[in-house]
């Protein structure tokens with residue numbers, strides 16, 4: 428049986444990623460993804476967007492953003508057909524090692540209050556909610 432392969436995403440993956448996130452991602456309460464936004468991200472940090480593939484099919488993703496100061500995770504998603512087989516954990520283990528090597532001391536992720544599935548994975552991986560903080564946002568443009 429084939430083994431899952433982890434690799435950084437490239438420009439050739441952009442359309443497949445957008446389709447993958449529509450099917451697999453948490454898509455509520457956030458700006459929609461666009462090809463330009465994904466390309467900008469790949470240009471800014473070519474190692475941050477990691478995918479897991481099996482037999483050439485993208486089955487999971489995560490964006491591990493490191494700006495030299497803080498480490499943020501976005502777009503953790505595994506295809507519904509491939510869930511509960513450890514791929515989410517594989518992605519998290521991989522990016523946590525990368526953040527540690529870069530010198531990050533802490534990692535954070537935005538998790539919707541009602542996303543019980545997402546919360547179960549973050550908890551299982553050792554993350555906990557911070558009750559004394561709220562995210563403050565301002566849309567640009």
Ligand SMILES: CC(C)(COP(=O)(O)OP(=O)(O)OC[C@H]1O[C@@H](n2cnc3c(N)ncnc32)[C@H](O)[C@@H]1OP(=O)(O)O)[C@@H](O)C(=O)NCCC(=O)NCCS
Pocket residue numbers: 451452453502503504505506509510511512513514515516517536537538539542544545546547548549551
């Ligand atoms: C969240 C998500 C990425 C998890 O991916 P996954 O590959 O299924 O997760 P894993 O198989 O690595 O699970 C790791 C652990 O998380 C917990 N977990 C995962 N799915 C769970 C479920 N349906 N119910 C309860 N616990 C669950 C378990 O503790 C699991 O370990 P175990 O299987 O040994 O018990 C996937 O469900 C998903 O894409 N959900 C939709 C998008 C989303 O909500 N992303 C998070 C945004 S904040």
